[in-house]
Amino acid sequence: MLVVEKNNLSYEIERMVKEYGSDRQSLLQILQAVQKKYKHISDFAQQEIARMMNIHPVEVYSVISFYSFLSTEPKGRNIVRLCKTIACDMAGKDAVETAVKRELGISFGETTIDQRVSLEYTNCLGMCDEGPAMLINEKVYTHLNPEMAVNILNEIK
């Protein structure tokens, strides 16, 4: 990472710590904010958060590793999460899954080379009556069929 980038990241984290507070109960909110902006929480970011909150970096890492929406590895600009729980599965998740994989040329758990999309599975999205469902970032799309899902994915930047 370039020094300029490091400085910017430190500055941004400092701003977030100021916004949410440096108490331990703000940690998850800060991590969510970093994840949202930088699509992952790098080693350097973890150390900076730990330093500013006065906790051990391992504490930060342990929290990140617990939550499925937080990651230490870079993700694409858009994170697509396809629900694989029972109701969506019965409603035709498999077909959507295959179509999406083919269209993007990647498997679930991977990111496209241009960093546009990361594909992931998720557990129940609470859209069981409208499945199959997927989240793109924080937006939820329901009643999917393979063609629709691919069209939606092709539209996101």
Added chain:
Amino acid sequence: METTLKTSKKRTGPVLFSNYQQAYGIKKAIELGRENILLELKDSGLKGRGGAGFSTATKWMLSAAANAEKKFIVCNADEGEPGTFKDRVLLLEYPELVFDGMVIAGFTIGAKIGIVYLRGEYEYMLPLLEGFLNNMKEENLLGKNILEKEGFDFDINIRLGSGAYVCGEETALIESLEGYRGEPRNRPPFPVNTGYLGYPTVVNNVETLASIPHIIYKGGEWFKKNGTDKSKGSKLFSVSGDCGKPGVYELQWGTKINELLEIVEAKNCKAVQVGGASGVCLPKSQFNRSLAYEDAATGGSIIIFDENRNMLKILINFMEFFVEESCGQCTPCRVGNTKLLEGVKNIEKDEYTFSYINKLKELGKTMQAASKCGLGQSSPNSFISILDNFKEEIFYSNSKGIKNVKA
């Protein structure tokens, strides 16, 4: 189709979906005073709607009696049980019920701060809910001296989860709010004594809180007109799977599974999963059971399977869910779920003996007894009930290796 805000369909139901106007419950609560609210609540017999079914009045009384400089109300909106989506409907279409319920709870136990723990998957609701809270502030339903009542201060913050099913367990939820890994704590001490940041905390399900304004405004007597002796009032059922009309239904406690199947237009139904992945799977012969705390208990999730579904595949889906969502803190749950999943996969590959299956069922019972929290205690339910109730399909059918006919 992107789903954000629903044009609110006209819903009808005996309690939650009956008429209510914002703030009426709060006004009535101020008139009644703290003790009368607790009495009214006790009279109503309201029990927690998240699934555990603990008496709400008792929970409130314990925390109201606690002596502490700060107290908290937490709304558990970490709805993650497969097949459950009633909280989504309540939060999107009836936020006034949930938030009024929190304000009344704060007034009753003497808490100044309410926190909504909203699951990360529901982040799209955030703008709507925050806008709604701002309106409440403008109308003096939140903030200082609510409705001119001296010293009645209450504020609501929304905090997001980050995709962990186990955070629906109340102590895990509190750990998460405090910025730690969402690992359940030992209970006791219960959150009513030692909760968020060590202060007395009432953690209530979205649906429980949404029932409060109705009970306070219309009375406990009115509330318990519905339901059975041990399960008062009504329940929101999230119905999904093989049926004509999936969705959220408000029905009385005590409704028979058969009746529900008819309402949602389910045909050729083979099995019904009551209570989500952590609930039990009932075969046709048990469809005359009623949905109530004392019979087929549920947090509201009803998943319907028709004749064409492969029960073993369904069980694999459930067990994969638990293996992923177990927090890994205690061994019965972490290792147990992995072993059960391995077992189901072995059954699928037709590599098993019946003594192996019996061992696994025993393991399931050990997990029910030895796991630290509700996740591990209830995850073997579907394993045991599906293998018991559908053994003809899974073990005796001729399409499988082991046959029930002599060679």
